Each structure stands twice: as C-alpha cells, then as structure tokens.
Amino acid sequence: MTHPAPTQIATRDLFRLDGRTILVSGGAGAVGTIVGKAILESGGDVVFLDLMPQMPEDKWRDVLASTEVSNAEARYQQLNVQDEATIMAAMDQIRTGLRRPIRGLVTCAAISGESDACDYSVSTFRQILDVNMTGTFLITRTVANEMHRANVTGSIVLIASISGHVSNRGINSSAYNASKAAVHQLARSFAAEWGHPQNTFPGSTKTETNPHPSTEPRRVYPPIRVNTLSPGHIDTPLSEAARVRGLTDEWANQNMLGRISQPEEYRAPVLFLLSEGSSYMTGADLRVDGGHCAW
Numbered sequence: 001m002t003h004p005a006p007t008q009i010a011t012r013d014l015f016r017l018d019g020r021t022i023l024v025s026g027g028a029g030a031v032g033t034i035v036g037k038a039i040l041e042s043g044g045d046v047v048f049l050d051l052m053p054q055m056p057e058d059k060w061r062d063v064l065a066s067t068e069v070s071n072a073e074a075r076y077q078q079l080n081v082q083d084e085a086t087i088m089a090a091m092d093q094i095r096t097g098l099r100r101p102i103r104g105l106v107t108c109a110a111i112s113g114e115s116d117a118c119d120y121s122v123s124t125f126r127q128i129l130d131v132n133m134t135g136t137f138l139i140t141r142t143v144a145n146e147m148h149r150a151n152v153t154g155s156i157v158l159i160a161s162i163s164g165h166v167s168n169r170g171i172n173s174s175a176y177n178a179s180k181a182a183v184h185q186l187a188r189s190f191a192a193e194w195g196h197p198q199n200t201f202p203g204s205t206k207t208e209t210n211p212h213p214s215t216e217p218r219r220v221y222p223p224i225r226v227n228t229l230s231p232g233h234i235d236t237p238l239s240e241a242a243r244v245r246g247l248t249d250e251w252a253n254q255n256m257l258g259r260i261s262q263p264e265e266y267r268a269p270v271l272f273l274l275s276e277g278s279s280y281m282t283g284a285d286l287r288v289d290g291g292h293c294a295w
C-alpha cells in the first residue's frame with residue numbers, strides 16, 4: 001500500500017500545519033521555542049517538551065501570543081529524553097486532552113561539550129551520546145508508535161548539525177560531532193522502516209542482540225517521513241562563551257555568508273519539513289549553514 005501524493009493542496013497551504021499536534025523536544029531552548037512558535041502560527045498545536053520543569057514566564061507569554069495567530073493550542077510537558085519511563089509517563093499525560101492527533105515531532109533536545117579527545121572524560125562522552133543519540137532514538141520511536149496507534153501519517157524532523165558532516169573547526173568536540181553524525185544515520189534508518197512496509201525484508205534472524213525475532217509479516221501503517229535539519233553555527237546563549245573567546249568571528253569567516261545564523265532562520269526549514277510541502281522527502285538532510293560545508 002503506497003500513500004497517495006497530496007497533489008490537491010493549494011500552494012498557499014503547502015506550509016500549513018492545521019489539524020495536527022507537533023511535539024518539540026528541547027522546546028524550552030533557543031531553537032525549540034522559536035520553531036515551536038512558528039508551528040503555532042502555522043496552525044499546528046504544539047507540546048513543548050523539555051528537561052526544565054517549566055518554560056520561563058516571559059518566554060511562555062511569547063508562546064501564548066503565537067497561539068492567537070492561527071487559533072492553535074500550546075502545552076508544556078517536562079520530560080527527560082534519556083529516560084524511557086519518563087517519556088512514556090509524559091506521553092500518557094499528553095494524550096489526555098489532545099484535541100488533534102500527533103502527526104509531527106521536532107527533536108531539539110541536545111547538549112554540547114568541548115574537550116580534547118585525549119583528555120575527554122569518558123562519563124561526559126557517554127552523557128553527550130546518551131542525550132543526543134539515544135535520547136533522540138527514544139523520543140522518536142515513542143512518537144512514531146503513537147502515530148502508528150492512531151493510524152495517521154506524520155513527519156519527523158531531527159535537528160542534527162553541520163558537526164555531523166564536518167569536524168567543527170576551532171573547537172574540539174568529538175562526542176558532539178559523533179552524536180550528530182549518529183542523528184543523520186538514525187533519520188535514514190527510521191525513514192526506511194516507517195516509509196513503506198516492503199522496505200524491510202520479512203522476518204529477522206535470532207541472535208544475541210535479537211533474542212525474540214518476529215516471523216510475522218510486519219504491520220502496515222500510514223507512512224511517517226523522517227528527515228534531518230543540519231544548522232550551521234547559531235547565535236544562541238550556547239554560543240556566548242565562544243563569542244567571548246572570539247570564536248564566533250572565526251565561524252563567521254568559515255561560511256560563504258560571512259555571519260553566523262539566527263534561530264529564526266530555522267523556522268521556514270522546519271515548517272517545510274513538517275508540512276505537505278516536503279511530501280516526497282524522506283531520509284534526507286537539509287543543510288542550512290550559510291555554505292559552511294560547501295567550502
């Protein structure tokens with residue numbers, strides 16, 4: 001069963017997200033809050049997910065102002081993407097009172113870290129991979145299961161980074177770079193599994209890592225598209241320390257537009273990937289980096 005192409009959607013509606021709920025992990029962060037507001041303004045209800053118990057009051061007021069543009073609804077839910085039990089408990093809460101089905105996810109939750117590889121604390125290395133890679137895996141598969149249960153199509157945007165493509169010049173961050181390359185590969189793997197049931201050879205083989213293989217044909221669900229967005233350097237509170245060291249000026253010189261980016265410049269790329277405007281796009285990476293990786 002293939003899903004029909006959405007050819008009847010008016011051009012002006014290609015970026016609209018009405019009639020659906022989109023979850024945004026890391027939703028209290030710099031990029032998460034801005035893209036969440038853009039989704040609200042495009043008609044989608046948004047649940048902001050973050051480790052922080054709540055969003056700072058002034059930020060939340062700003063979010064509520066965005067709900068008025070398209071009569072959308074915003075909610076906030078604390079969770080830790082590293083912990084499957086808290087994700088499941090959070091999903092139980094989110095499910096109650098949802099007025100529109102969950103049909104999208106944007107994963108912004110991540111941490112960064114800087115250390116020379118020879119001196120890297122292994123516990124910090126593991127923590128970065130756990131949040132950025134395993135955390136992305138856990139929240140994404142939970143949301144995909146929700147979509148499968150609701151029998152709806154969906155679109156998932158994993159926020160990766162140029163650091164998944166190239167080593168970040170001027171800053172030694174092997175754990176972060178490796179975690180973002182893993183996010184690219186997670187997206188391709190998810191896209192293959194959830195795009196069409198025939199993408200995977202039937203059954204699987206019993207091994208130590210697969211002790212209970214299924215021999216049943218896989219169930220057929222409406223497709224979920226999965227893509228990554230790879231931002232270049234962004235001007236956020238995270239880059240403040242780099243600015244003090246003069247690194248952000250260096251980064252500005254490393255791309256073709258001669259400046260680092262603003263969080264607002266990721267609104268349109270995220271809306272494009274979430275909406276029917278990108279209906280034939282899955283397993284892809286959208287690099288929005290001022291030409292950083294093209295040099």
Ligand SMILES: NC(=O)c1ccc[n+]([C@@H]2O[C@H](COP(=O)([O-])OP(=O)(O)OC[C@H]3O[C@@H](n4cnc5c(N)ncnc54)[C@H](O)[C@@H]3O)[C@@H](O)[C@H]2O)c1
Nearest residue numbers: 026028029030031050051080081108109110161231234236
């Ligand atoms: N800032 C940049 O220059 C830059 C560049 C390229 C890519 N990115 C990526 O963009 C995304 C957003 O970055 P940002 O600049 O908004 O960062 P940010 O630190 O402002 O936001 C990240 C949010 O994730 C939350 N978070 C961290 N660990 C969590 C966990 N275990 N569970 C739930 N939430 C958790 C934090 O509380 C924070 O609110 C990240 O994936 C980042 O790697 C950022």
